[in-house]
Amino acid sequence: MTREAIRHTIALRQYAAAAAVELPIPPAVMARMVALMDDPKRDAYKIAEVVEVDPGLGADSLRIANSAAFAFRNPVTSIRQAVVALGERLMRELIARRMRAILGRPELPGYEMLNEGLWRHSIRCAAAAARLSSRTAVSPGIAYTAGLMADIGKLALAQPLRERWDEVRARLEADADCAFDVLEDELLGADHAEIGAEMIRRWTLPPAIVAAVAHHHHPSAAPAKHRAIANVIHVADLVAMQIGVAAGSDGLWYRSDERAIAALEITPAIVEGLMCDVESDVAHLEELLSDPSA
Amino acid sequence: MNDRPPDRRRPRLTVIRDRIRRLADQARPAPPAGSSFAVLRERGLLPSQPPEASTGSAQEVRNERIVVGVNALATARGAGVLITYGLGSCIAVILLDPNSRVGAMCHYMLPDSTQDPRRSASQPLMFGDMAIAQLAEVFTRRGGDPRNAEAYVVGGASLSGMGDLFDIGGRNARMARVTLERLRYHVRGHEVGDRTSRTASLDLNTGAIVVATPGLAPRRLR
Numbered sequence A: 001m002t003r004e005a006i007r008h009t010i011a012l013r014q015y016a017a018a019a020a021v022e023l024p025i026p027p028a029v030m031a032r033m034v035a036l037m038d039d040p041k042r043d044a045y046k047i048a049e050v051v052e053v054d055p056g057l058g059a060d061s062l063r064i065a066n067s068a069a070f071a072f073r074n075p076v077t078s079i080r081q082a083v084v085a086l087g088e089r090l091m092r093e094l095i096a097r098r099m100r101a102i103l104g105r106p107e108l109p110g111y112e113m114l115n116e117g118l119w120r121h122s123i124r125c126a127a128a129a130a131r132l133s134s135r136t137a138v139s140p141g142i143a144y145t146a147g148l149m150a151d152i153g154k155l156a157l158a159q160p161l162r163e164r165w166d167e168v169r170a171r172l173e174a175d176a177d178c179a180f181d182v183l184e185d186e187l188l189g190a191d192h193a194e195i196g197a198e199m200i201r202r203w204t205l206p207p208a209i210v211a212a213v214a215h216h217h218h219p220s221a222a223p224a225k226h227r228a229i230a231n232v233i234h235v236a237d238l239v240a241m242q243i244g245v246a247a248g249s250d251g252l253w254y255r256s257d258e259r260a261i262a263a264l265e266i267t268p269a270i271v272e273g274l275m276c277d278v279e280s281d282v283a284h285l286e287e288l289l290s291d292p293s294a
Numbered sequence B: 001m002n003d004r005p006p007d008r009r010r011p012r013l014t015v016i017r018d019r020i021r022r023l024a025d026q027a028r029p030a031p032p033a034g035s036s037f038a039v040l041r042e043r044g045l046l047p048s049q050p051p052e053a054s055t056g057s058a059q060e061v062r063n064e065r066i067v068v069g070v071n072a073l074a075t076a077r078g079a080g081v082l083i084t085y086g087l088g089s090c091i092a093v094i095l096l097d098p099n100s101r102v103g104a105m106c107h108y109m110l111p112d113s114t115q116d117p118r119r120s121a122s123q124p125l126m127f128g129d130m131a132i133a134q135l136a137e138v139f140t141r142r143g144g145d146p147r148n149a150e151a152y153v154v155g156g157a158s159l160s161g162m163g164d165l166f167d168i169g170g171r172n173a174r175m176a177r178v179t180l181e182r183l184r185y186h187v188r189g190h191e192v193g194d195r196t197s198r199t200a201s202l203d204l205n206t207g208a209i210v211v212a213t214p215g216l217a218p219r220r221l222r
């Protein structure tokens, strides 16, 4: 390891430690949920078994199944019923709502995201990733979870970014083609993607999710076995950025990776269709923002 | 669910859902201080408090903040602030008749309804050509005079590096220009393109139109 690389690793660890967040779902339960989402042979029985283990998740499941978003004709009274009605989608909903506790800051300095912007961007990235996963062998639930966590590293860089905002801004103004993650790396010593991966490494998620978070701005550099999921998260993030609903000071200052776009065979029509689909996928989650009982 | 026959109630449900979302938007708390939005608020361009359940005092009407959601539009007359957040590649078009003080704002996501007949039937406000046509219609219905009207266009940012693939912003902006020209609205000001996300507001008390970008000082278009 060169001295430069050692310094970089130390910076990464320091940022990740400073912004340490707890997984909002018990790690063992989360691990089983993720394993099930990746298991094509799962059934309602297995999903219910996992969800029932945690009393909080059981209660959440009933609340989700009975929410206006799903509007089933009869009230859902058991976890088993909730799982049968929603299937894998129930697990995605549980994870998205629990992650709000971490990502849903009213304000994120530096990135200047307001009204839970980081969470609102992340649920869009997750929804786009789940849809894009069908173009690969990646399972939609894994793609969804990775998409949700892609930008978690911004929590660690928010304050340092605010402190050096004038320099960042000068660089953005000087170079219309620059990439925000490169700026982060140059000015703050690490970028939000690799810091995010470092933050979630302790959560014992599948390595594919950690790799996808680490490489979501340059998926071509991901190890070959994780390249497909990194490609998916990369394009999903671009689609969410393009919608713009919850963009911050980093705006659309990112570069797209041509090889990822070619690998997923993305066309303008696909991008436009995804933008529409994503907005309808997240509409019911957006409604939580104005619902104090949620 | 996907193989359901086409349901004629769908458009109505969408309208109702949009209405609920707009109401929800209005109930959302004001963004906290410490950002470019704080600057807007200091200058009186944003209300300091979210609108309460209205008791009808003049002050509340003056400060009423009407949030225009994605793929939605709204109008106001004489008082209140029309505002839309987070325009990435999306476009906000603002029409203002300074004499009657009628204002209208839309926020659309995609340029061309003819590219997607299925979606444009259920969500016309998603597409620039149809959204602007409807905007002009509600603007006139609310009492705006097209001959006095000023048009403003905000948004249309793009990602770099992939040409057309991620240039929806550029195509959205072109659609705004073409449609407004066709409807004979004069574009008096615009801030479109580049790579920033923007928030646009129209204050009908003062006629001020302001564009804000996270991390930058707000700009006045009018």
Ligand SMILES: [Fe+2]
Residues within 6 Å of the ligand: A150, A151, A192, A193, A216, A217, A237
């Ligand atoms: Fe990112």
